[in-house]
Amino acid sequence: MMPEVPLDGLTDLMSRVFVALGTPLRDADLVARELSSATALGIESHGVLRFPWYVEGIRNGRIVPGAAMGTVEETETTAVLDCAYNFGQVAGYEALRIAVTKAATHHLAAVVTRRCNHTGRLGAYADAAADLGLIAFACGTTSPPSHMVVPFGGLDGRLGTNPIAYAAPTLDDPILADFATCVASEGKARMALRHSQDLPEAALLDADGTSTRDPAVLYSSPTRRLLPLGGGAGYKGTALAVLAELLAGMLAGEIPDDADRPVNGLFLLVIDPSAFLPLDDFKSHGSALRDYIRSSRPAPGHDRIIAPGDLERSRAAPAPGQTISLDPETWQEILDACEGVGVRPGLAG
Amino acid sequence: MMPEVPLDGLTDLMSRVFVALGTPLRDADLVARELSSATALGIESHGVLRFPWYVEGIRNGRIVPGAAMGTVEETETTAVLDCAYNFGQVAGYEALRIAVTKAATHHLAAVVTRRCNHTGRLGAYADAAADLGLIAFACGTTSPPSHMVVPFGGLDGRLGTNPIAYAAPTLDDPILADFATCVASEGKARMALRHSQDLPEAALLDADGTSTRDPAVLYSSPTRRLLPLGGGAGYKGTALAVLAELLAGMLAGEIPDDADRPVNGLFLLVIDPSAFLPLDDFKSHGSALRDYIRSSRPAPGHDRIIAPGDLERSRAAPAPGQTISLDPETWQEILDACEGVGVRPGLAG
Numbered sequence: 001m002m003p004e005v006p007l008d009g010l011t012d013l014m015s016r017v018f019v020a021l022g023t024p025l026r027d028a029d030l031v032a033r034e035l036s037s038a039t040a041l042g043i044e045s046h047g048v049l050r051f052p053w054y055v056e057g058i059r060n061g062r063i064v065p066g067a068a069m070g071t072v073e074e075t076e077t078t079a080v081l082d083c084a085y086n087f088g089q090v091a092g093y094e095a096l097r098i099a100v101t102k103a104a105t106h107h108l109a110a111v112v113t114r115r116c117n118h119t120g121r122l123g124a125y126a127d128a129a130a131d132l133g134l135i136a137f138a139c140g141t142t143s144p145p146s147h148m149v150v151p152f153g154g155l156d157g158r159l160g161t162n163p164i165a166y167a168a169p170t171l172d173d174p175i176l177a178d179f180a181t182c183v184a185s186e187g188k189a190r191m192a193l194r195h196s197q198d199l200p201e202a203a204l205l206d207a208d209g210t211s212t213r214d215p216a217v218l219y220s221s222p223t224r225r226l227l228p229l230g231g232g233a234g235y236k237g238t239a240l241a242v243l244a245e246l247l248a249g250m251l252a253g254e255i256p257d258d259a260d261r262p263v264n265g266l267f268l269l270v271i272d273p274s275a276f277l278p279l280d281d282f283k284s285h286g287s288a289l290r291d292y293i294r295s296s297r298p299a300p301g302h303d304r305i306i307a308p309g310d311l312e313r314s315r316a317a318p319a320p321g322q323t324i325s326l327d328p329e330t331w332q333e334i335l336d337a338c339e340g341v342g343v344r345p346g347l348a349g
Numbered sequence: 350m351m352p353e354v355p356l357d358g359l360t361d362l363m364s365r366v367f368v369a370l371g372t373p374l375r376d377a378d379l380v381a382r383e384l385s386s387a388t389a390l391g392i393e394s395h396g397v398l399r400f401p402w403y404v405e406g407i408r409n410g411r412i413v414p415g416a417a418m419g420t421v422e423e424t425e426t427t428a429v430l431d432c433a434y435n436f437g438q439v440a441g442y443e444a445l446r447i448a449v450t451k452a453a454t455h456h457l458a459a460v461v462t463r464r465c466n467h468t469g470r471l472g473a474y475a476d477a478a479a480d481l482g483l484i485a486f487a488c489g490t491t492s493p494p495s496h497m498v499v500p501f502g503g504l505d506g507r508l509g510t511n512p513i514a515y516a517a518p519t520l521d522d523p524i525l526a527d528f529a530t531c532v533a534s535e536g537k538a539r540m541a542l543r544h545s546q547d548l549p550e551a552a553l554l555d556a557d558g559t560s561t562r563d564p565a566v567l568y569s570s571p572t573r574r575l576l577p578l579g580g581g582a583g584y585k586g587t588a589l590a591v592l593a594e595l596l597a598g599m600l601a602g603e604i605p606d607d608a609d610r611p612v613n614g615l616f617l618l619v620i621d622p623s624a625f626l627p628l629d630d631f632k633s634h635g636s637a638l639r640d641y642i643r644s645s646r647p648a649p650g651h652d653r654i655i656a657p658g659d660l661e662r663s664r665a666a667p668a669p670g671q672t673i674s675l676d677p678e679t680w681q682e683i684l685d686a687c688e689g690v691g692v693r694p695g696l697a698g
Contacts, residue, residue, distance in 0.1 A: 077426060077457045078624040108426040108457045112625060135595065154645035154654045166588075168595050175595065177588035184582065200581025201550070209648045231580050232549025233533065238642075239515075239526035239657045240589075245638060246484065246517050246524065253626045256638040269618075275427040276461060277602045289594060289605040293587075296503035299558045305503045308588045 003331045007322045011036040013338065013345060014051050020341035021058045023065035027090045031120075034089045038121045039324055041312055043178075045187020046121040048326065052333035054087070054118075055340070062263075063087060063117050069094055072114065077102055079111045080252060088119035088264055096125045099270040100132060107275040112252040113266045123178030123312070125268060126167035130174035133279055135271040138165045139244035141254070143261040149182045149226045149241060152234040155209050157225055161185045162244035167309075169273070170286035176309035181240040182226040189215040189226075194327075202231045352680045356671045360385040362687065362694060363400050369690035370407045372414035376439045380469075383438045387470045388673055390661055392527075394536020395470040397675065401682035403436070403467075404689070411612075412436060412466050418443055421463065426451055428460045429601060437468035437613055445474045448619040449481060456624040461601040462615045472527030472661070474617060475516035479523035482628055484620040487514045488593035490603070492610040498531045498575045498590060501583040504558050506574055510534045511593035516658075518622070519635035525658035530589040531575040538564040538575075543676075551580045 011032045018028035031054070039047030057063035067084035069091060074080070079098050083091035095111040102109035113119075122138050129136035142160030149159040163185075165178035183203040184192070192199050193215040202211040204218055205225040218224050228237030245256065247267035254261050273282040290307045298304055326334075338345040360381045367377035380403070388396030406412035416433035418440060423429070428447050432440035444460040451458035462468075471487050478485035491509030498508040512534075514527035532552040533541070541548050542564040551560040553567055554574040567573050577586030594605065596616035603610050622631040639656045647653055675683075687694040 073625055075456045075624045077455055078621075080625055106426055106455065107424045108459055110457055110620060135600075137592075150648070151642045151645050151654050151656070153648055153651035154642075155648045156645035158642045158645050166592050166595075168599075175591065177585075177592070179582075179585045179588060181585075183579070200579075202580070203582075205648070229579050229582060229585055230532070230549075231551070233528075233552075233578060235655065235657075236526075236528045236530075236578055239528060242524065242638070242642070242657050243486075243515050243526070246515075246635065247620075250517075250631060250634045250638060251484075251620075251622060251625045253630065253634070255634055256641045271459060271596075271600075272427075273600060275424045276422055276429055276600045281602065282599060285599045285602070285604055286595065289591070289599060292605045293500045293503075293507050293591070296500050296505035296507050299499070299502055299504045299554070302502035305500050306584065307500070308584075308591050 003326050003328065004323045005326055005331070007036050007040060007324050008320065009346070010048060010324070010334075013334070013343070014048070016343045017055060017337055017341055018058075018065065020343050021055065021065060023058075023087075027065065027087060030093065031087045031089045034120045034124060037124070040322065041121070043121055043187070044191060045185060048324075048334070049330055050118065050120075052330070052337055055337040057117065071098065077106045077109050079109075080114060081111055082114045083116040085115050085117060085262075088117035088266075091116050092119045092125050092266055092268075093128075095266060095268050096128060099268050100129065100134065103134060103270040103272050107272045108270070110267065110269045112248065112268075113264075114252050114262070116262050116264050116266055119264045119266050121178065122163050122165035122266075123167065123176055126165045126178070127174060127176055129270055130167035130169045130176065133169050133274070135168045135273055136166060137269040137271075139163065139248050139267050141245050141249040141265040143263060144257055144259050148186065148224045149228060150205060152228050152230075152238040155205070155225070157223070159228075159238070159241040159245060161226065162241040162248075164240060164244060168286055169279075169283050170290060171283045172287065173313050174309060175286055175290060175307070176312055181229050181237055181244060183229055183231075183237070184226065186218065186224065186226070189218045193219070202227055202234075352675050352677065353672045354675055354680070356385050356389060356673050357669065358695070359397060359673070359683075362683070362692070363397070365692045366404060366686055366690055367407075367414065369692050370404065370414060372407075372436075376414065376436060379442065380436045380438045383469045383473060386473070389671065390470070392470055392536070393540060394534060397673075397683070398679055399467065399469075401679070401686055404686040406466065420447065426455045426458050428458075429463060430460055431463045432465040434464050434466060434611070437466035437615075440465050441468045441474050441615055441617075442477075444615060444617050445477060448617050449478065449483065452483060452619040452621050456621045457619070459616065459618045461597065461617075462613075463601050463611070465611050465613050465615055468613045468615050470527065471512050471514035471615075472516065472525055475514045475527070476523060476525055478619055479516035479518045479525065482518050482623070484517045484622055485515060486618040486620075488512065488597050488616050490594050490598040490614040492612060493606055493608050497535065497573045498577060499554060501577050501579075501587040504554070504574070506572070508577075508587070508590040508594060510575065511590040511597075513589060513593060517635055518628075518632050519639060520632045521636065522662050523658060524635055524639060524656070525661055530578050530586055530593060532578055532580075532586070533575065535567065535573065535575070538567045542568070551576055551583075
């Protein structure tokens with residue numbers, strides 16, 4: 001039996017736990033909201049599932065709530081943001097703020113992070129930029145213990161799921177994409193296993209190094225190995241993962257196989273389309289592009305064409321009174337976290 | 350019987366034809382060299398195969414040799430380059446020159462093209478930027494008659510093969526990638542057919558809308574339809590193609606389904622890594638990344654790991670005395686082009 005909990009109440013509860021652990025209220029609210037939003041969007045791997053891990057991170061010093069962040073290298077268009085192990089979401093929005101400020105004057109800006117924790121859903125930053133009339137391109141990278149993705153033709157994990165996200169304004173909702181550069185992230189595999197579904201073809205390697213779409217293999221093999229996007233053209237997926245690593249890792253000064261690398265690295269590029277053409281024209285052409293793509297007839301087995309961003313919009317932002325299903329284990333972990341800091345687990349949201 | 354011709358001689362011959370058709374010598378040499386280089390790198394679809402099509406383009410006014418190019422929108426970090434239907438390669442290198450000049454002062458720069466012809470191999474521009482110690486990211490788009498790529502779950506072509514290329518400097522050769530955002534471009538399909546090979550799985554749609562890896566289907570179906578990169582996760586390939594379209598098309602003011610769009614659009618972003626960390630550190634970490642990726646054991650069926658750029662390097666730039674095999678049809682077309690402009694087809698190169 002999955003507990004059905006009100007999302008607003010859960011957001012408030014998580015925030016109160018973060019505050020009880022020394023997090024400034026504004027940051028606590030931000031992180032709790034981001035976790036809830038990701039869950040509401042169906043991206044459970046960046047959602048409230050992560051909450052107990054965040055609480056544990058604060059307790060063991062991996063996350064430092066309220067830590068003072070600041071730029072350590074800076075030019076008119078670029079910055080390296082030292083996140084000082086604050087929450088990754090707090091860091092991500094600070095990186096975005098810096099990039100947007102620079103782009104307002106100089107039309108382009110790029111920011112990378114150092115000492116950054118789990119940034120959560122990368123698309124959130126791109127989406128926020130598009131709401132300001134900007135194009136954003138973001139990518140992320142991870143530390144070696146999370147290097148589960150093998151290079152094309154390889155047996156050993158050498159890359160993270162290294163997501164890429166982008167967003168662009170249109171006349172209505174932004175065009176938005178946010179995806180791992182492997183076939184399926186570990187979060188996708190966990191969901192597929194729970195719902196007894198197969199993954200797309202050639203998503204994982206089994207113990208013998210043979211490709212499989214059975215998500216159970218990920219948890220029965222001695223080593224968890226994910227395959228790069230692209231199947232027989234998987235060198236393209238590897239090239240995308242390497243691009244993310246170059247921008248979000250190397251550019252921040254990381255050494256690829258350094259076991260002490262931070263949990264995540266973030267690269268955020270902002271482009272002001274009004275430097276190229278009137279913003280309304282850009283928005284109008286973006287809407288036309290989406291309509292043009294949607295105008296294709298669906299192939300057998302598909303009932304309609306889903307353009308980038310459509311899925312996120314169809315699920316929409318958390319609505320007042322919205323509830324979510326939590327697995328009993330996660331719910332118990334949340335209750336334990338509350339008890340541990342003396343927060344009464346009420347859900348009157 | 351494939352004619353085996355010296356590459357230097359062929360380059361010189363193509364240049365002389367371009368000059369006879371009114372192309373300034375420097376531009377003629379540049380375009381001829383780019384076509385030969387692509388062929389030498391095994392990228393035949395951007396190689397000398399294209400030469401007769403270029404000659405025809407000059408004759409019918411689609412390509413305007415020597416046309417005056419200039420920026421029509423410009424800021425300190427951005428530019429829209431009106432290519433005035435000059436050769437795409439001449440335009441591409443001019444876009445690169447502008448971007449590199451701006452990045453030298455402002456650390457980031459982005460240039461898009463208007464009225465641009467076939468740009469040839471996108472990786473060439475990224476590679477040239479990396480040789481200058483810069484990171485480059487490029488993408489390209491095409492006009493509706495070349496919209497052979499269906500969106501994920503769709504039956505109708507709505508996107509071009511929209512390539513993405515990037516390069517970054519290391520201690521030795523740049524890390525370099527250059528790939529279409531579909532499973533296989535039409536050029537790949539043509540080569541596979543010629544060599545009686547299958548394409549990677551789910552590369553094409555047949556007449557019934559069923560996915561296939563048989564390249565012959567592309568030429569027997571009433572409509573040529575290519576599938577986006579990613580198979581069952583092909584929404585990621587579509588998202589990549591849409592990114593290229595947004596940057597290289599929409600940002601240049603193109604309307605997606607406008608039949609009068611130019612042959613290609615190019616978006617070129619240049620990032621100066623020395624704005625983030627000492628250049629030598631970046632190069633060193635890039636080399637370490639490549640070594641780390643190569644250190645994976647190969648999977649069954651693979652003999653080694655190929656990192657982005659390795660294939661291009663293994664084929665290397667055209668060497669003095671290098672010869673290439675041309676199919677008789679292409680060779681005859683080249684001879685015809687020479688005859689048409691009164692150039693004696695000597696190959697003493």
